[in-house]
Amino acid sequence: MAAPMLEVRGADVFYGASQILFGLDLSVERGQTMALLGRNGAGKSTTFKAIAGLAPPRRGEIRLAGVPVSGKAPYRIARAGIGYVPEDRQIFPEHTVEDNLIVGAKRGPRGEAHWTLTRIYEVFPLLAGMRTRMAGRLSGGEQQMLTIARALMGNPDILLLDEPSEGLAPIIVQAIGGLIRTMRGMGVTILLAEQNMHFCLDVATHATVVDKGQVVYCAPMAELRSNAAITQRFLAV
Template identity: 45%
Template sequence: MLEVDDIKAFYGSSQALFGMTLKVDTGEIVTLLGRNGMGKTTTVKAIVGQVGVKGGSIRFSGRKIAGLPAHRVARVGIGLVPEGRHIFPNLNVRENLIATARPGADGSSPWTFAAIMRLFPRLGERLENMGDQLSGGEQQMLAIGRALMINPRLLILDEATEGLAPLIREEIWNCLKLLKSMGQSILVIDKNLSHLLPLADRHYVVDKGQVVWEGSSEQLKCDESVRNQYLGV
C-alpha cells in the first residue's frame, strides 16, 4: 500500500532524512521506533506532504505522491493524527469532526459521525465544547475521530498516547486493537513497546534519519541489543 524508498528531506540546509525506506501493506500495523529527534516525525511529514522530499520516491497504491500538497495526499486515502493533535480550537467537537468528513477514495464511508460517537462515547458528551475546552485525552480522541472521518485507507498516528493519563492511554490502545480487527492499515509512532509488540505486525527502528533495523515483534522482543542501543533512555 505505502512504499517509501530512499527519501531524503531537509529543514533549510540541515538534512533530516538520509535515505528513509519503509513500507506498509494492506491490513498491517507498522511502527516507527527510535529516540526523539531521529527523524520519525519528519518521515510522517514527508509522507503526508508537509515536508519536501529530495530524491527517492513515495508511492501509495502504486501512485507517486511525493510532492503533492497535504490536502491532496489526504484525498488519496491517508489520514493523519499529528503529534500535538492540532485540533481546531475555535470549533466545537461536532464541527471538528464534520469539517473533514468525506467518503474514502473508493467511495466507501464506514466512518460516519455516528460511528465515531460509538467509538468514543466520551466525545458524544462534549459535542458543543470548543476544541480548547477539552482535556488532552479528549483532544486525542477527537484527533483520531477527525482522521477517521476522511475514511482513510492508511491511518498514521504520531505519538498517539504521549502525555495521556493511564486510563485514557488504555482507551486509545483499545481503539487501535479494534481498528486492527477491522483491517485498517496503520503506521504508528509511539514509545510504549509493551503495547506495540502484541499489536503491530512489523517494526522499523530509526536512527539519525534512516532505518537501522526492521523486523517482527518476536524478533524485536528477542533482540535486546537493538532495544538497548536505539530505544533505551
C-alpha cells in the same frame, strides 16, 4: 501480488541545509499496524511529514497503493488516502466536538464512506457524550481521541498517528491503546510513530526502527520483543 499500502523508497529529506532523513525505506502492508520506533530526534515525525507532503523528499519516492504521491500538495495526498494525526493534535478549540468531526468529513479516494458520524460515535462512545462540548475544554486524552476520529472521518486508506501516547496519563494511554487495537481489528491500516516501545508491544503487528534518519531494523513486533540488542542500542533511554 498487491502493492504495499504505503511505500517509501530512498527518501532524503532536508530542513533548509540540514538533512534529516538519509535514504529512508519503509513499507506498510494493507491491514498492518506498523510501529515506527526511535528515540527523540531519530526522524519519526519528519518521516510522517514527508509522507503527508509537508516536508517533501528532495530525493526518493513515496507510493500509496502503488501510486506515486511524492511532490503532490498535502491536500492532494490527503485526498489520495492519507489520514494524518499530528503530534500537536491541532483541534479547533472554539468549535464543538461534532463541528471538528464534520470539518474532517470527506469520502475516501474511491468514494468510500465507511466512517460516518454514527460509526464514529459507536467506536468512540466518549465523544458521543461530548458532541456539543467545545473542543478546547477537552482533556489531552479526549483531544487525542478527537483528532484520531476526525482523521477517520476522511475515510483514509492509511492512518498516520504521531506520538499518540505522549504526555497522557497511564489510564488514558491504555484507552488509546485499546482504541488502536479496535481499529486494527476493523482492518484499518496504521502507521504509528512512538518512542514508547512498551506501548507499541501490545498494539502493533510490525516494527520499523529508525536512528539518525535511517532504518536500522524492521521485523514483526514479536521478533523485536525478543531482540535485546536492538532495543538496548536504539530504543533504551
